[in-house]
Amino acid sequence: MGIDVLGRGSAGYDQNRGTFNVLLSQEPAGIVTPRTPGEVIDAIEYAKAEGLRIGAQRTGHAAEPLGDLGDTVLVRTAALNTVSIDVDRRIARVGSGALWGDLVPRASELGLAACHGSTPTVGIVGYSLGGGVGWYGRKHGLQCNRVTAVELVDATGTELRVDAESDPELFWALRGAGGDFGVVTALEFELLAVREVFAGALFFPLERAAEVFHTWHELTRTIPDEVTSVARVMNFPPIPEIPEPMRGNSFAVVEAVALLPEAEATELLAPLRDLGAPMDTFATQPPAGVAGLHMDPPEPCPYAGQSMLLNDLTGDGIDALLDAVGPDSGTQLLSVEVRHDGGAMGRDGAEHGALSSLAGEFLLFGVNIVPTPEAMAPSKAWLGAMRDAMQPWDAGRYLNFSDEDEDIAVAFPAPTVERLRAAKAKYDPENLFHACHPVVSG
Ligand SMILES: Cc1cc2nc3c(=O)[nH]c(=O)nc-3n(C[C@H](O)[C@H](O)[C@H](O)COP(=O)(O)OP(=O)(O)OC[C@H]3O[C@@H](n4cnc5c(N)ncnc54)[C@H](O)[C@@H]3O)c2cc1C
Structure with a gap:
């Protein structure tokens, strides 16, 4: 066997067990950092010989639902980056x-x-x-x-x-x-x-959230599939890492990317842009330009999140959300976003994979930075209030956004769950692979 297995206490173990959420500390039975597919084979043979399971990970973005790794060799794939x-x-x-x-x-x-x-x-x-x-x-x-x-x-x-x-x-x-x-x-x-997209964000003072969110929601009812958009409440903490003019301020934000010529996109987005956002970054740009649009933190950080798919929101749904996380709610979550899904993401196809389509029309995700242990309780309470408020529109889960160890039945229709479990029994009868959101839980 030509691979090094990094064990607890060995050089490299700590450098290779990091997660995106730094509140987590994963401690696998061993870590392998393969440079070739042949070394992946060696890692699997090693795990089997030692009676261990095996899990693959790149960034550790989804480390929380993986759970305990005490019986698992972790394959960190960073070097396979062609x-x-x-x-x-x-x-x-x-x-x-x-x-x-x-x-x-x-x-x-x-x-x-x-x-x-x-x-x-x-x-x-x-x-x-x-x-x-x-x-x-x-x-x-x-x-x-x-x-x-x-x-x-x-x-x-x-x-x-x-x-x-x-x-x-x-x-x-x-x-x-x-x-x-x-x-x-x-x-x-x-x-x-795609050579160019028309994309950008509108930043309004958070006090205007009701007007902005209702206008956005109305627009989502008719806007063509070429436009994908997100409405968000954002409360930026007053820390040096956050640039001005965001630092310490709260906003209602709409972001959108349109696969349309500027004139056509401008006309479609007019109801929102005519609200007169103090900051409007929309511009025609190459596809690479949208990389920073959503302002996600590039580096690992401490956070807590919560997510759910939502059925078509009525105006009542927008009101319920803003009552829970809007300007008068008393909450201070870094971001509560509602992504407009539907379109091709909501349509099944005979040639599609197990996640043939997403349920619902919208995807809700709330997140807060938790810099100190004391910040966890309020963060959890605010995220819980968000989830409770949106319960009437609950359409299930999108597992890539779920940090919880949930049964896949929350994300797939019953016949798909059955078919996936049959596939697992056929291709991995010993349950060797340890994935986040496993097909067979427990
Ligand atoms: C800041 C941020 C932004 C995000 N934005 C989006 C978004 O816009 N849209 C969206 O859909 N999702 C988004 N996600 C969710 C993201 O898609 C999931 O967390 C995804 O699992 C991350 O994959 P990863 O390889 O980076 O994470 P990892 O934690 O490294 O891997 C996640 C899981 O993927 C599987 N896996 C990874 N590599 C392999 C492999 N080589 N072989 C077999 N299985 C493997 C394993 O089950 C592993 O547990 C975001 C997450 C974060 C943290």
Whole structure:
């Protein structure tokens, strides 16, 4: 066996066990940092020989739902970070260590875009295996359904290339049900021919949240699939890391990306932009320009989050949300965002994977930075108030956004759960793989 297994106390163990949420401390039985698919095979053979399980991780963004790793060898994939783009076929091929930030600027220079999400530092493979809700989603669907091939090492230690022809059932399960079927070494997926987008954000004082959110919600009822947008409440803490004029201030924010020429997008977004935001950053730009639009923290930090899918919000739903987290609520969550889903993300397709479509019309995500232990209780209380207020519109969960260890039945229809469990029994009968949001819980 040609791999080093980093054990507790060994050089490199602490450097390789980090998570995006620094409140967590994961302590796997061992860590492997493969540089080749062959070393992934070695890692799987090692885990099996030692009677351990195996889990793959790139960034540790989704470390919380993984739970205890005391019986698990963790494969950290950062070194498998190759990226190549076939411009003629509009296909990207990435190693499992690639981040969206490794691909998007390069694709953008070639007049191409990917169905990436809001943050360049998210791992492409983890995002894609769990679904992938991004800026072009209403027009082009979930990223998992743009995947054309997955290369992985399976529970027998065999390297496989899985696509719609080679093994339709495994290919189906991989696209939405996370890393529960193998350690992925590479992924191929379709890119979009996009040279320019019209994108930006509007920042209003938080006191105008009701007017802004209701105008946005009305717009979502008719806006075409070419526009994907988000409405947010944001309370920026008064800390030096936050730039002026955000630092210490609260805003109602609308962000949008339109796959349309500027004139057409401007006309569609007029009801919002005519509200006269003191800060309006909308501009025509290459796809790489949207990387910072959502302002997610680039570095690991301490936080608590909560999320749910929402059925079509009525005006009452907007009022309920703002009562819980708006200007008069007394809450101070860093961000409460409502993403407009639907469109192609809400439509099933015969050729789609296990996450064929997203339930509901909107995706709610609240998050707070928790810099001290004392900040946890109020953060949890505010997130709980948000969740309770939106219960009447609850449409289930999108597992990539869920930090809780939840049964997959909250995210998939019953026949899909049954089919996934059958696939797990077939491809990983010993439950060797330890994924976040496992197909078989417990
Ligand atoms: C700041 C931030 C912004 C985000 N924005 C979005 C967004 O806009 N849209 C969206 O849909 N999601 C978004 N997410 C959620 C993100 O997609 C999930 O957390 C995803 O799981 C991250 O993948 P990762 O590889 O970076 O994380 P990791 O924690 O490293 O991996 C997550 C899971 O993916 C699986 N996995 C990863 N690599 C492999 C592999 N090589 N083989 C097999 N399984 C593997 C495993 O089950 C692993 O537990 C965001 C998360 C954060 C923290």
